[in-house]
Amino acid sequence: MKTTRILCYALITLCMLPFLSFGQQIEISIKSDNIKPEIRIQAPVNGTYFYDSKMDTSLNQQNELMLTYPASNAGAYTIYYLGTGTKLYLNPGDKIHINYTTDANKKVQASISGNNLAGQKHVNTIKRPFYQQVAEKHLHKHGSIEAAQEAIFKNMNKEIGQLDSLLKNKEINQAFFDMAAAEIKTYNYSLAAFALQDSMYRIKRALKDGLLPDSTANFFVNNWKKVIANYDFHDKHNLNNSSFMDLLEIRNAFEGYYFEPKTFKQVQAHDKKDSYLDFMFYSYTLNPDIVNDEYVTAMLFSNTLMQENFEQLLVTKFDEFKLKYPNSNYSPYLEPEIQKVREFNQKAAANFSENTHFIKDYESFTDFKQVQDYFKDKLVYIDLWATWCGPCKAEFAYNKDLSEYAKANNIVKVFISVDRAEEDQKWKEMIKYYELEGHHMRASENLSKQIAEMFSKDFNGQRGFGIPHYIILKNGELVQKDAIRPSRLKDLKEQFKTYL
Secondary structure, three states, X not given: OHHHHHHHHHHHHHHHHHHXXXXXXXXXXXXXXXXXXXXXXXXXXXXXXXXXXXXXXXXXXXXXXXXXXXXXXXXXXXXXXXXXXXXXXEOOOOEEEEEEEEOOOOOEEEEEEEOOHHHHHHHOOOOOOOHHHHHHHHHHHHOOHHHHHHHHHHHHHHHHHHHHHHHHOOOOOHHHXXXXXXXXXXXXXXXHHHHHHHHHHHHHHHOOOOOOOHHHHHHHHHHHHHHHOXXXXXXXXXXXXXXXXXXXXXXXXXXXXXXXXXXXXXXXXOOOOOOHHHHHHHHHHHOOOOOOHHHHHHHHHHHHHHOOOOOHHHHHHHHHHXXXXXXXXXXXXXXXXXXXXXXHHHHHOOOOOOOEEEOOOHHHOOOHHHHHHHOOOOEEEEEEEOOOOHHHHHHHHHHHHHHHHHHHOOEEEEEEEOOOHHHHHHHHHHHHHOOOOEEEEEOOHHHHHHHHHHOOEEEOOEEEOOOOEEEEEEOOEEEEOOOOOHHHXXXXXXXXXXXX
């Protein structure tokens, strides 16, 4: 598993710290009144945010943990424990202690003490919902791109103003301010930029040739230049948060994919790429970031591997990356995941297991009732998934235990993919790689639409369909529209008792 391999590397690094660093160190001490020891640390790499640098470790028998990092590892840290996430901005010489307590309602509280205390507490009051949803809400609320952007930047200035007050009162130092302010700017610039990009995309999609009228194109170009005028992509502090790549991808869309860099002439068309991965690397080459190339390329790998995209192209690109950056500190985190890609392609070349069955004539199914009728005399557990869905694939880790339970209780396992027809080969390859024994089908376009309607749920006041999603059928009847997932097998067994 990814976390285990990263843990081994990170622990070795920590053990060697006294020998590697002679400067001021960064110290984090943790104590808890809870007996659950598992804890996850997200530490920066080269002072940058890097998703794969998560380290899974444990508190000792006294429910304590002491971590020491070299001064070169200054940046943003996040401590994940018992469902909480505590963000810390740490610089050389900083010492931070976190004390976790559980109240009478079993709610976990994290109390922080140490350097820049007022700032550490303040940044943990700021919530960061997914930027695309927030940008769309601003557009809906304010009615125009400019009004939405005005509201976004007003909020940004308010957040920076709060930090500035802490700095003036000497409750935080300049280094803390620089890191925290960079996060505020990058997130809010991403909101403003996406509000623009999303609006342009909707217009282009409605046009037959996808080309904007000159006046409309000029509006979007001028707005983009105005939005991005005061953002420095080469400020090292901006690489210390997850929003940087979001903003960079939007920049590549404006300055490379939709419009030519520098001239901002509309791009007529691009050569068709074999895959989305190929497109991602291609779009980056349209307007490469020379200063941040190592980091950005590593993040492209990380973001793709996070979704468990197993294209052979990843191996080729990674080999090129190692030649270009032979001493990259990102490579040790990426290598275990690249190895999974190699293993995937080996398994994809093999035959299907004898316990893997494809539903007869599944291509012709246009109504979910046909699925129900196909298993009319069975107790069935259906897994709705797709090859691009990371959480779906994460659940496959619990497939073996589920299979044993299903076999012992005459439960039929059915996997229904909602992938498009062009993903047919990848779908079948992933069935082999994840060893998904059971019955399989890939939903037709009409069936996929019906599934999305039948099994939609409320998400923060809006109806939507999300995967993974699980269903239980008994004797052809839909008895559970939203079944418990495999990772909660104990609860799932209780749910099944009603139908056995």
